[in-house]
Structure formats: C-alpha cells, structure tokens
Amino acid sequence: MLKEFERGSSDVDWCEANYDIVPAIAEFWNTISNFLFIVLPPVLMYLFRPYARQVNASINLIWWMLAVVGVSSAYFHATLSLVGQLLDEIAILWVIIAAWGVWAPRRFFPRFCHESRKSFMLVMLGVGAISTILAFLHPSMNHFLLMPMAIPSVMCMFSELKRCNDCRVIRLGIAAFVWFSLALTCWLNDRLFCHIWESVSFPYLHSGWHIFIAIASFELCVVMAYFEAVTMAPERAPTLKFWPYDRCDLGVPYVSFKFAAAKPIKEC
Numbered sequence: 156m157l158k159e160f161e162r163g164s165s166d167v168d169w170c171e172a173n174y175d176i177v178p179a180i181a182e183f184w185n186t187i188s189n190f191l192f193i194v195l196p197p198v199l200m201y202l203f204r205p206y207a208r209q210v211n212a213s214i215n216l217i218w219w220m221l222a223v224v225g226v227s228s229a230y231f232h233a234t235l236s237l238v239g240q241l242l243d244e245i246a247i248l249w250v251i252i253a254a255w256g257v258w259a260p261r262r263f264f265p266r267f268c269h270e271s272r273k274s275f276m277l278v279m280l281g282v283g284a285i286s287t288i289l290a291f292l293h294p295s296m297n298h299f300l301l302m303p304m305a306i307p308s309v310m311c312m313f314s315e316l317k318r319c320n321d322c323r324v325i326r327l328g329i330a331a332f333v334w335f336s337l338a339l340t341c342w343l344n345d346r347l348f349c350h351i352w353e354s355v356s357f358p359y360l361h362s363g364w365h366i367f368i369a370i371a372s373f374e375l376c377v378v379m380a381y382f383e384a385v386t387m388a389p390e391r392a393p394t395l396k397f398w399p400y401d402r403c404d405l406g407v408p409y410v411s412f413k414f415a416a417a418k419p420i421k422e423c
C-alpha cells in the first residue's frame with residue numbers, strides 16, 4: 156500500500172483521542188459528526204426541484220459536492236491518512252469555487268470578465284486548478300489557507316442582505332453567520348487549546364465544528380440561491396420556506412415560488 160494511504164500518515168491530528176471507541180475508526184465522533192453533509196443533500200435536491208428546473212440546475216452539483224465533502228471528511232477522520240486529508244481539503248476548495256462560480260453577483264466580477272458569468276467561471280476554474288496543485292506542496296498548511304476563503308463569502312452574503320427587504324431571508328442569513336461564528340470558535344479551540352479541553356475531558360470540539368459548519372454552509376447556499384431566483388425569475392415571486400414547519404421557520408430552508416412558470420403560448 157502507498158504510504159500516503161496508510162493510517163496516521165497525515166501530519167494533522169485532532170484533539171479527540173485516536174482508536175478510543177472503535178478499533179477500526181481513528182476518531183469516532185469526528186467521523187460520524189459529518190452526517191449532516193450526507194443526509195441534507197438528498198432532502199435539498201428534492202425541495203429544490205422547481206428551482207433546479209426553472210432557475211439553475213447547477214444547484215444540484217453544489218448539493219452533490221457538499222455530500223462529497225462529508226464523505227471525504229469522514230474518511231479522513233476515520234483513517235487520519237494523508238490521502239484522506241487531501242481529499243477533504245480539495246473537496247472543500249472545489250465546493251467553494253463552484254458556489255462562487257454559480258452565485259457570485261456580477262458586480263463582484265473582475266472588470267476583464269465584462270459581467271460575463273462564463274468568463275468568471277473560467278477564472279474560478281483557473282484559481283481552483285492552481286490552488287489544487289499548491290495543496291500538495293505543504294498539506295499541513297492547507298486549512299489555514301482554506302479558512303480565509305470564508306471572508307469574501309460572508310462579505311458577499313452581507314452585501315446581498317443589505318439590498319434585501321424580506322425579513323425571513325435576513326434572519327436566515329444572520330443565523331448562518333451565527334452558526335459560522337460558533338463553528339469557527341470550536342475549530343480554533345480544538346486546534347490551539349487542545350490541552351485545556353483534554354484536561355476537562357471534552358476533546359470533542361471538532362465534531363461541533365462539523366455540525367455547525369454544515370448548518371452554516373447549507374443556510375448560506377439557500378440564501379444565495381434565493382438571491383439568484385429573485386434576479387432570474389422575479390415574476391414568479393420566489394419565497395423562502397421551511398420544511399416541515401414553515402409556520403415557525405423551523406426545519407430545512409428552501410426556495411419556493413408563489414406563481415407557476417408562464418406556459419409557452421400555443422400557436423393556432
């Protein structure tokens with residue numbers, strides 16, 4: 156077996172004790188806490204069928220990629236192998252690149268793209284390809300390079316929220332930011348202050364990160380999809396809904412439409 160596939164071949168190790176619960180899984184709780192990344196995409200693909208049909212089918216690619224992030228991350232924590240680490244990080248990199256390619260508002264495109272989404276997507280593909288090559292040079296530094304990619308994503312969301320007057324959407328965007336802040340606090344504490352958390356017998360903060368970042372990422376994607384629907388199909392009055400408890404804003408958020416798509420007029 157190539158040594159990069161071997162268990163423990165990654166330089167990165169999280170606070171949770173290794174092989175403590177199940178002999179076959181290095182970090183048990185860090186592995187299973189990725190479940191939201193795997194459970195939510197099929198639900199969202201179902202709820203977003205009208206959106207995929209009438210606004211942008213690429214949303215299904217994003218849901219698939221988030222599921223790949225979940226599987227890669229689970230594989231990484233189960234083995235702590237270098238291949239697992241790179242799969243996890245490269246999957247995160249590409250879902251962020253894809254989300255930017257699909258949802259970045261045209262006013263943020265570099266001037267030479269002349270507001271063409273196709274050109275912007277090519278730029279993003281270039282950025283993704285170069286970053287993927289760089290990821291192999293110093294793998295232990297990768298997460299410190301990935302984390303700052305959250306900054307333009309959060310700024311872009313707030314810049315869109317400022318122009319929005321739907322209270323539900325604004326609340327969802329703020330909730331995404333709160334979950335993201337909680338997630339980041341867990342991630343940093345696990346990385347930097349593991350000895351303190353071990354001394355109080357709670358080395359599980361990285362599992363918290365997985366759960367909170369999954370909620371924040373899915374909510375951010377729903378908010379960005381809503382803005383795209385408002386731009387592309389305003390006549391259909393896109394609305395934010397929650398399944399299964401729409402009345403109390405509880406459950407999985409999705410974009411629905413008040414009016415059906417206009418049927419093409421049949422010529423006699």
Ligand SMILES: CCCCCCCC/C=C\CCCCCCCC(=O)N[C@@H](CO)[C@H](O)/C=C/CCCCCCCCCCCCC
Binds near residue numbers: 243255298311364372
């Ligand atoms: C137009 C803007 C659209 C931006 C959309 C961004 C969509 C983000 C989608 C997914 C990010 C998922 C990250 C999940 C990571 C889970 C795996 C994991 O835990 N990996 C760690 C090792 O196990 C690794 O150390 C993590 C490294 C850091 C990852 C940095 C992720 C930045 C995420 C940006 C999300 C912003 C959410 C903001 C919400 C307001």
Ligand SMILES: [Ca+2]
Binds near residue numbers: 171172182
């Ligand atoms: Ca560990």
Ligand SMILES: [Zn+2]
Binds near residue numbers: 185365
């Ligand atoms: Zn992780």
